[in-house]
Amino acid sequence: MKTRKLLLTFNKNSVEKPIVYHLVKDFDLIINLYRARITAEEQGSMILDVTGSEKNIADGIAFIEKEGVSIDDAQKSFRWDEQICTSCGNCLTHCPVDALHIENKKTMKVVFEPDLCIDCLGCIDNCPYGACQSIFQE
Amino acid sequence: MKTYDEINEKIASKKAVVLTAAEIIDYVDKKGVEKAAQEVDVVTTATFGPMCSSGCFINFGHSNPKIRITEAWIDDVLAYSGIAAVDLFIGATQLRHNDPANLDYPGEFRFGxxxxxxxxxxxxxLQLFALSYxxxxYPRRExxxxxxxxxxxQAIMVNPRNCYQNYNVAVNASNKPIYTYMGKLKPNMGNISYSSAGQLSPLLNDPFYKTIGIGTSVWLAGAHGHVYAEGTQHTSDVVRGINGVPEEGAGTLxxxxxxxEMDAEFIRGVSLKGYGVSMAVGVGIPIPILNEEILKFxxxxxxxxxxxxxxxxYDYPNKTGKTLATVTYEELKSGTVNILGKEIESSSMSSYEKALTIAGILKAEIEDGKFYLAKPFKKLPENQKMKSLSVKD
Structure with missing residues (x-):
């Protein structure tokens, strides 16, 4: 069993397609859906984990792409800008999964682990410097 | 025993022995106070965090025809013009014109x-827009x-209050979230926020202001500046613990x-949701090791x-004076603290990482003979209390 985090981007033609239903039913994938959004321009974004055999994940991804939905690396939905971050750490208590964390207590430098991020957006409002951004923020 | 002049001579010949306030702890543990006091010339301290009482004076020079500015905005942020014709003061917490502030609570406060x-x-x-009568x-009116x-x-930073000696640790004991200058505080003491560089912080390393006084040279965001006065709200008559270190706000610069001469990495605009705008300031202050007592501090x-x-x-806005508990910076930096039997996740508004960087830069500048010490010509006030504002009927 493998897990991959995917960012799906739907265009006007694909936005109404029931992609998640087919991933579960046809490819036996376990879905953990973090966030989905459709804009007024009828464009959609969805961030989800898919868990299953390597083959099923590959087939599922091929299916998604065939349906006209584009796939991006998950971390592109959320961006932490190391250059802007001052490592104050104000985000730490607002990150429920410790994706933003301090590795070395001697330096107290804040680091970001994209695989842990669940796109809750809790850090975005709580960064005084605007170092955290997401395509899902209003 | 060393003098300022002796240390400055060593700096000039690039022979000064400099350690950061973090490094000196283990160094003295190993070598002992007596030996370390002979060897070490300077300890560098630093801090980086939002310091609201900050700002700058700027002078534009004269346009043709001339204007005597009476109202001014820079990038739509109001600047104070009640001084000479083309001098302005920009304050760190001035919000951009037309910002909705907390009308849509909690506001975002994006720019100031x-x-x-x-x-x-x-x-x-940047854009200057100014008016005059x-x-x-000075005939020009716009x-x-x-x-x-x-x-x-000129663009001269003038910060009336920086480098708070120590600071409050904030929690929210109510049952709804609150938005403060210490960040968002979750209900029922769901998180705890502090703001100090702790063992690196300048005035915690010189608790009785023996070397940091008026005239002391400081590293201010890369510029070689100085302490020009006691900071506003400077309060030295406070509860003190080990080494005489204050257990509350206390002294300011x-x-x-x-x-x-400054580097924008160390002066940063700050947006605090539901609270307002501010500015983070990076400061480094060298402490000359004149004797064993100063080293020990x-x-x-x-x-x-x-x-x-x-x-x-409740207690902060209503000025009750109540303290829920006392914690150490070691506990706060560990990520969780125990308050009244409850484990609470902690985070900081001040950046220890940036403070460490600044202490290192200042150390390197002194070692390279680029930064010199200045003997203060006046001490910061001792035994000074803080006044309150009484509201008269």
Missing amino acids: GGHVIEKLIAGEE GTDE IRTTFTINDLN ALTGDMK TTIADRDIKAPVIDYS
Whole structure:
């Protein structure tokens, strides 16, 4: 069993397609859906984990792409800008999964682990410097 | 025993022995106070965090025809013009014109004086819009133009209160979230927020102001500035613990420096949701090791520095004076603290990482003979109490 985090981007033609239903039913994938959004321009974004055999994940991804939905690396939905971050750490208590964390207590430098991020957006409002951004923020 | 002059001579010949306030702790543990006091010339301290009482004076030079500015906005942020014709003061917490503030609570407060100052130092272009009523010798009544820091005659940072000696630790004991200058505080003491560089912080390493006084040279965001006065709200008559280190706010410094020498990495505009805008300031202050006593003060460690935990939902706004508990910076930096039997996740508004960087830069500048010490010509006030404002009926 493998897990991959995917960012799906739907265009006007694909936005109404029931992609998640087919991933579960046809490819036996376990879905953990973090966030989905459709804009007024009828464009959609969805961030989800898919868990299953390597083959099923590959087939599922091929299916998604065939349906006209584009796939991006998950971390592109959320961006932490190391250059802007001052490592104050104000985000730490607002990150429920410790994706933003301090590795070395001697330096107290804040680091970001994209695989842990669940796109809750809790850090975005709580960064005084605007170092955290997401395509899902209003 | 060493003198300022002797240490400055060693700096000039690039022979000064300099350690950061973090390094000195283990060094003295190993070598002992007596030996270390002979060897070490300077300990560098530093801090980086939002310091609201900050701002700058700028001078534009005269346009043709001349204007005597009576109202001014820089990138739509109001600047104070109640001084000479083309002098302005930009304050860190001034909010951009038309910002909805907390009308849509909690507001975002995206841009203000601190951001303007950061842009200036970064060399970016800004817009000046100014008005006047016009006089015989200053006939122009309106001006709109763009400028960068290089077009200004002077851009001098003047911060009435920086480097709070110690600071409150904030929690929210109410049952709804609150938005403060210490960040968002979750209900029922769901998180705890502190703001100090702890063992690196300047005035915690010189608790009785024996070397940091008026005239002391400081590293202000890269510029070589100085302490020009006691900071506003400077309070030295406070509860003190180990080494005489205050267990509450206490002393403060008023700092100034030339913005044309500054690095925008260490002056940053700050947006605090539901609270407002501010500016983070990076400061480094060298402590000359004149004798063993001064060295001993610099060996203070996070485990020995205590700070008061205050409920920002009730006790802070209502000035009850109540402290829920006392915690050390070692506990706070560990990520969780135990308050009244409850494990609470902790985080900081002040950046220890940036403070460490600054202490290292200042150390390198002193070692390279680029930064010299200045003997203060006046001590900061001792045994000074804090006054309150009484509201008269």
